[in-house]
Amino acid sequence: NAGVMQNPRHLVRRRGQEARLRCSPMKGHSHVYWYRQLPEEGLKFMVYLQKENIIDESGMPKERFSAEFPKEGPSILRIQQVVRGDSAAYFCASSERGWNTDTQYFGPGTRLTVL
């Protein structure tokens, strides 16, 4: 039973480029969450998606960041025109049923470095 998969594990971008982070949830899970971890900090919630729907994006920066979870394929977190402050670890989690009754299982994370 494969866990949550994220790729790439490490991503280096120059300022102004686009970053695309992918997340495949655990088998049978249809709820995906994205979190960001800045150095020496805890994780901060960004967005919660179900298939083809954004449920809660209250933690997403208003500009340059977007997320999707299409009917087929992985969830994508897209960061346009990256800046140095976007350097962080981005974690994806998935759950079976959603809401706070469910445990979220995390992927290994994508470490984004912006030069």
Place this chain on the structure above:
Amino acid sequence: AQKVTQAQTEISVVEKEDVTLDCVYETRDTTYYLFWYKQPPSGELVFLIRRNSFDEQNEISGRYSWNFQKSTSSFNFTITASQVVDSAVYFCALSEALSQGNLIFGKGTKLSVKP
């Protein structure tokens, strides 16, 4: 406002010592869930335990035990007879009934177990 505080930033112990990691939370909800996750040096997040607000029974799993005290809004984690492999950052997290399921994390406690 909802908040999770892990006052201990770093703890260092010698192998076989017992160690307790503190977690204090704030919430207005009467229904909520508390979690502990482990982040080893490799970087992934490993789920350890979930506890709902109506279940104040302490839990033991091998060398790990958790003490949930609603009266003091604390959910502390004890490792008995610590081992070098326990070295990691440990995060406490809160999920509220009225949220969409997003987790609120503390800043983490870095535990170093020395041989």
